[in-house]
Amino acid sequence: MGMSNLQFLIIILLSPLLQGIIRKMKAYAQGRIGPGVLQPYWDLARLFRKDMVISEAASWIFHATPFIVFLSTMAASLMVPVTTPDAPVLAIGDIVALLYTLALGRFFLVLAGLDAGTAFGGEGSSREATVAILVEPMMMLAIFTAAVAGGSTKLSVISKSMHILDSPAHVLAFAAFFVALIADTGRIPVDNPDTHLELTMIHEGMVLEYSGRYLALLEWAHYMKQMLLFTIAIDLFFPYGIAGGALQSALFYAAKVLVLAAAVAATESSRAKLRFFQLPSLLGGAFVLSLLSLITFVMLGR
Amino acid sequence: MPLIKRWIEIFGAIDFISVGMLLSVVAMSSSKRIESCLKAYVINSWLLALLMAAFAVYLSIPHLYIAAFFTIAGKCVLIPYFLRKVIGELKVTREVEPYLSTPVSLIISFALVVLVYSFIAGGIFVAGAARNVLKISVSIILISLFTMMNRKKAVTQVMGLLFMENGLFLAGFSLTYGMPTIIELGVLFDMMMGVMILGVFLTQIKKSFVSVDLDKLTSLKG
Numbered sequence: 001m002g003m004s005n006l007q008f009l010i011i012i013l014l015s016p017l018l019q020g021i022i023r024k025m026k027a028y029a030q031g032r033i034g035p036g037v038l039q040p041y042w043d044l045a046r047l048f049r050k051d052m053v054i055s056e057a058a059s060w061i062f063h064a065t066p067f068i069v070f071l072s073t074m075a076a077s078l079m080v081p082v083t084t085p086d087a088p089v090l091a092i093g094d095i096v097a098l099l100y101t102l103a104l105g106r107f108f109l110v111l112a113g114l115d116a117g118t119a120f121g122g123e124g125s126s127r128e129a130t131v132a133i134l135v136e137p138m139m140m141l142a143i144f145t146a147a148v149a150g151g152s153t154k155l156s157v158i159s160k161s162m163h164i165l166d167s168p169a170h171v172l173a174f175a176a177f178f179v180a181l182i183a184d185t186g187r188i189p190v191d192n193p194d195t196h197l198e199l200t201m202i203h204e205g206m207v208l209e210y211s212g213r214y215l216a217l218l219e220w221a222h223y224m225k226q227m228l229l230f231t232i233a234i235d236l237f238f239p240y241g242i243a244g245g246a247l248q249s250a251l252f253y254a255a256k257v258l259v260l261a262a263a264v265a266a267t268e269s270s271r272a273k274l275r276f277f278q279l280p281s282l283l284g285g286a287f288v289l290s291l292l293s294l295i296t297f298v299m300l301g302r
Numbered sequence: 303m304p305l306i307k308r309w310i311e312i313f314g315a316i317d318f319i320s321v322g323m324l325l326s327v328v329a330m331s332s333s334k335r336i337e338s339c340l341k342a343y344v345i346n347s348w349l350l351a352l353l354m355a356a357f358a359v360y361l362s363i364p365h366l367y368i369a370a371f372f373t374i375a376g377k378c379v380l381i382p383y384f385l386r387k388v389i390g391e392l393k394v395t396r397e398v399e400p401y402l403s404t405p406v407s408l409i410i411s412f413a414l415v416v417l418v419y420s421f422i423a424g425g426i427f428v429a430g431a432a433r434n435v436l437k438i439s440v441s442i443i444l445i446s447l448f449t450m451m452n453r454k455k456a457v458t459q460v461m462g463l464l465f466m467e468n469g470l471f472l473a474g475f476s477l478t479y480g481m482p483t484i485i486e487l488g489v490l491f492d493m494m495m496g497v498m499i500l501g502v503f504l505t506q507i508k509k510s511f512v513s514v515d516l517d518k519l520t521s522l523k524g
Contacts, residue, residue: 168321
């Protein structure tokens with residue numbers, strides 16, 4: 001069982017690599033060479049060595065948030081089956097618990113954005129909260145479709161019960177989940193991860209006041225959350241091959257993560273960022289997709 | 303052939319294709335541009351033809367191949383071509399101008415699907431490969447009816463009518479496992495004629511009222 005207890009380390013240690021790979025894919029799609037795939041590691045290492053500048057107006061929330069965000073993401077990654085169907089902490093490893101553990105981190109991040117009292121932080125926080133309200137129900141519905149199909153809300157049971165997109169309901173639910181994933185990781189139709197342009201930033205706006213170690217923790221937690229969501233998507237919709245031997249399932253996992261990363265990079269390179277007030281129609285459309293996925297599941301009975 | 307038959311059964315191809323048709327109707331009912339409505343119609347028609355071919359293989363009804371072929375020729379090629387020409391000639395603006403906003407019409411489409419499911423689930427029972435197709439086809443008919451009511455422009459109402467006919471066709475051949483070819487051909491031919499007449503009609507409305515916005519038809523003209 002050693003393997004299944006240590007599999008969360010994959011998410012913690014390899015998530016900056018995934019970010020580097022997505023950046024590299026994006027760079028290729030845009031005709032640039034781009035930084036190396038290990039660049040996020042160097043960035044994190046550099047940030048950990050730097051001093052911090054902290055606003056005088058900041059309260060304890062500002063200091064606690066990086067640790068809460070990092071630890072809640074780490075706790076969430078303990079509940080996810082990565083390369084074996086059994087998650088390390090199976091007893092509490094329910095998908096609803098997982099999502100709301102992530103939501104705890106997001107809640108504190110929103111508070112910390114408001115805490116330093118800058119205009120951009122508040123702007124980022126209010127936008128993040130709006131997007132979160134729109135994304136959460138559709139993500140839950142998409143997950144519930146897979147949960148109803150799998151007969152359980154435990155990721156391990158769901159991932160053991162199916163192969164690859166078993167029914168039309170799964171296809172619709174995956175489409176909705178993919179939009180939720182893009183919105184949650186702050187990628188292009190919703191947020192632009194590459195700029196600090198005041199008028200458009202969401203995630204960057206909230207962490208604008210952070211520097212040094214705290215920023216490194218927040219960035220790392222963001223990478224982990226991205227890889228975590230990828231892993232959830234794989235467990236819910238493409239778990240084929242997860243129950244094989246250690247090497248085989250690791251290879252399957254790597255291939256599936258790369259395919260999803262390519263899909264995300266392709267979406268980011270081919271789409272323009274939406275105006276903030278157009279987001280409800282994109283996310284509302286995805287919400288209806290997830291509703292339809294549930295009703296088609298009930299209607300078709302599979 | 304037996305191999306393809308098994309694939310259709312294993313992958314549940316009939317369910318996938320019919321849900322795809324439902325999805326393209328929902329996309330049509332929420333899209334803002336006439337051009338994307340037309341694209342949704344082409345996709346819907348290709349899926350219809352594919353579904354007919356799947357039925358033909360799965361149930362070994364060879365004359366459904368002919369129907370599928372004529373569906374492709376008529377609904378995927380000729381009608382879209384003709385509609386594009388009409389839209390180009392009318393020089394209508396690209397937006398569809400619905401009465402309700404996109405999210406509201408999406409929610410209503412979803413509510414219609416739920417309604418259909420809750421009414422048909424207990425009442426009508428269809429066995430065999432087409433057991434789910436009837437529910438989906440009735441949903442398609444209702445959603446396109448709703449879209450026709452929701453749109454101001456005549457062109458988009460024609461589009462709703464075309465979608466409705468696709469839904470009816472789906473219901474027809476899934477219930478009867480293929481009507482006689484002559485009837486299918488007749489329906490297709492009627493459809494073609496209908497679209498052409500509507501095209502001429504639209505041009506006439508445009509000529510005498512300057513706009514194809516049907517709201518303007520209610521005001522008197524002196």
